[in-house]
Amino acid sequence: MTDAVALTAAQAAAAVEAGDLDPRELFEAYRARAAADDLNAFVWVAGEAPGEPASGPLAGVPLGVKDLFCTEGVPSQAGSKILEGYRPPYTASVVARLAEAGAPLLAKTNQDEFAMGSSNENSAFGPVLNPWDRSRVPGGSSGGSAAAVAAGLVPWALGTDTGGSIRQPAALCGIVGLKPTYGAVSRFGMIAFASSLDQAGPLTRDVTDAALLFRHMTGRDPRDSTSIGLPEEVRLPSARRLDGIRLGVPDDLTGEGVEPGVMAAFEAALDRARELGATVERVALPHADYGLSAYYVLAPAEASSNLARFDGVRYGLRVEADDLLTMYTRTRHDGFGAEVKRRIMLGTYALSSGYYDAYYGRAQRVRTKIAEDFKAAFDAVDFVVTPTSPGVAFELGAKTGDPLSMYLNDYFTVPMSLAGIPAISIPCGLSEGLPVGLQLAGPAFSENRVLDAAFALEQALGFDGSGARQ
Amino acid sequence: MIDREQVLHVARLARLSLSDDEVQQMAGELSKVLGHIEKIAELDLDGVPPTSHVVEVPNALRPDEPRPSLPRDVVLAAAPAVADGGFLVPSPQAG
Numbered sequence: 139m140t141d142a143v144a145l146t147a148a149q150a151a152a153a154v155e156a157g158d159l160d161p162r163e164l165f166e167a168y169r170a171r172a173a174a175d176d177l178n179a180f181v182w183v184a185g186e187a188p189g190e191p192a193s194g195p196l197a198g199v200p201l202g203v204k205d206l207f208c209t210e211g212v213p214s215q216a217g218s219k220i221l222e223g224y225r226p227p228y229t230a231s232v233v234a235r236l237a238e239a240g241a242p243l244l245a246k247t248n249q250d251e252f253a254m255g256s257s258n259e260n261s262a263f264g265p266v267l268n269p270w271d272r273s274r275v276p277g278g279s280s281g282g283s284a285a286a287v288a289a290g291l292v293p294w295a296l297g298t299d300t301g302g303s304i305r306q307p308a309a310l311c312g313i314v315g316l317k318p319t320y321g322a323v324s325r326f327g328m329i330a331f332a333s334s335l336d337q338a339g340p341l342t343r344d345v346t347d348a349a350l351l352f353r354h355m356t357g358r359d360p361r362d363s364t365s366i367g368l369p370e371e372v373r374l375p376s377a378r379r380l381d382g383i384r385l386g387v388p389d390d391l392t393g394e395g396v397e398p399g400v401m402a403a404f405e406a407a408l409d410r411a412r413e414l415g416a417t418v419e420r421v422a423l424p425h426a427d428y429g430l431s432a433y434y435v436l437a438p439a440e441a442s443s444n445l446a447r448f449d450g451v452r453y454g455l456r457v458e459a460d461d462l463l464t465m466y467t468r469t470r471h472d473g474f475g476a477e478v479k480r481r482i483m484l485g486t487y488a489l490s491s492g493y494y495d496a497y498y499g500r501a502q503r504v505r506t507k508i509a510e511d512f513k514a515a516f517d518a519v520d521f522v523v524t525p526t527s528p529g530v531a532f533e534l535g536a537k538t539g540d541p542l543s544m545y546l547n548d549y550f551t552v553p554m555s556l557a558g559i560p561a562i563s564i565p566c567g568l569s570e571g572l573p574v575g576l577q578l579a580g581p582a583f584s585e586n587r588v589l590d591a592a593f594a595l596e597q598a599l600g601f602d603g604s605g606a607r608q
Numbered sequence: 609m610i611d612r613e614q615v616l617h618v619a620r621l622a623r624l625s626l627s628d629d630e631v632q633q634m635a636g637e638l639s640k641v642l643g644h645i646e647k648i649a650e651l652d653l654d655g656v657p658p659t660s661h662v663v664e665v666p667n668a669l670r671p672d673e674p675r676p677s678l679p680r681d682v683v684l685a686a687a688p689a690v691a692d693g694g695f696l697v698p699s700p701q702a703g
Binding site for chain 1: 610614615617618619621622623624625626627630634637638640641642644645646647648649651653656657658659660661662663665668670678682683685686687688689695697698699700701702
């Protein structure tokens with residue numbers, strides 16, 4: 139069975155289809171690995187294989203699912219104490235869709251509370267450890283999904299990305315993470331953080347697995363009126379060359395603050411892209427540098443509204459009090475962690491009377507400018523490429539005392555989120571023995587092209603992720 | 609930039625009680641983050657329309673037809689306290 143867990147998800151699915159692999163044995167092999175997890179990557183692991191043998195194109199290849207996806211009868215707390223004991227009465231559309239396609243739920247993965255964080259240190263379940271170096275963070279907020287995939291404890295996993303929460307942990311754990319175009323995947327049943335930015339996406343060992351999982355995630359859902367799906371079927375990538383492809387490196391979004399080892403790995407990857415026939419040019423994104431500031435107005439503002447529902451009335455934690463208002467305020471005091479409180483306060487402030495125009499209104503206009511920047515850039519180049527994260531995985535506790543330095547981890551990933559465009563992170567090398575991610579972003583709904591280019595680059599780079607496997 | 613009184617005011621709006629230590633810490637941290645956010649004040653944004661939704665979608669309408677929702681007992685099963693088929697809460701009047 140050690141052979142079965144060495145396979146990528148797509149290889150495992152093919153082996154099941156060919157009759158060479160029993161999906162029950164595959165599930166059991168991963169269940170045993172997940173149950174023995176010592177990275178704190180999981181908050182719940184299935185007790186046994188599903189009763190019905192899985193059928194469908196995903197052939198029973200089991201799935202890790204970030205805690206914030208509602209799963210019927212299975213704990214779903216979004217990493218928060220305020221949802222202690224919550225077992226939802228329904229399942230998120232994307233999880234249900236994948237189960238129908240033959241990917242059964244194996245485990246719920248640890249995450250930053252309500253997806254707020256870049257290190258997975260903000261979880262009520264405690265931090266996740268990076269399998270490359272257990273003294274370091276896996277990134278966040280989908281840190282449990284990323285660590286579990288990197289360590290080979292699940293074949294593949296779902297995450298969500300609001301400002302980088304799939305791409306950044308994928309980069310720090312040396313795996314592939316795709317943030318789809320906003321609207322490509324239904325948000326129904328995802329416990330909301332910032333509704334105009336949240337998107338579900340795959341975290342996988344390679345680009346082919348990302349394409350395969352994403353193929354069965356996308357689609358319009360009547361229960362999410364912002365979902366659109368993709369205009370074409372997701373293809374499994376096959377490109378070997380990048381002839382004629384123009385890669386744009388943003389002038390306004392590189393250099394300062396990036397670790398030299400990260401920049402070196404990024405530039406080496408660009409050399410490989412040139413060898414495959416691509417051209418690399420500078421591209422202007424004049425407002426991208428303002429992305430982080432706009433993001434830290436918009437996302438907390440939306441969060442402060444979304445998180446108003448956690449009040450001790452309908453689900454989760456309640457701290458008893460003699461009157462209703464005190465029950466609300468004490469429940470929220472005890473139930474939310476420090477970072478969530480900070481963002482609720484920031485968002486409430488930005489939306490409060492007298493400050494709305496200066497913060498929220500301006501940030502929405504900056505968002506327009508950033509989206510326009512990308513539109514103009516994609517007239518000149520096919521893709522925008524950056525390092526995914528300014529640094530490699532940092533030590534646990536290194537940034538917890540300074541929220542602003544933590545927020546700067548999202549510098550390269552936030553602009554794409556604000557513009558709603560797809561972006562993938564692939565591992566492109568090591569710095570100080572730790573993985574470095576390359577981010578490749580394309581126009582809205584260009585996932586097939588993004589996946590193809592990422593695949594060609596992945597094949598040429600030949601990144602070896604076995605250093606994290608257990 | 610943001611003082612203790614403002615923190616308390618915003619916490620009231622957010623229905624969040626904070627300990628004295630938290631108020632102190634929040635004032636410092638929020639000031640620092642807001643200092644960074646102030647960067648957007650530099651830009652000339654006159655005439656720029658705000659974006660609330662990035663991907664253009666027409667109004668998503670569906671026929672207004674009654675459908676079953678979740679059974680009441682299933683929903684109430686998740687609640688901290690229930691009575692008479694509803695959510696039970698303490699009195700809105702301060703004790």
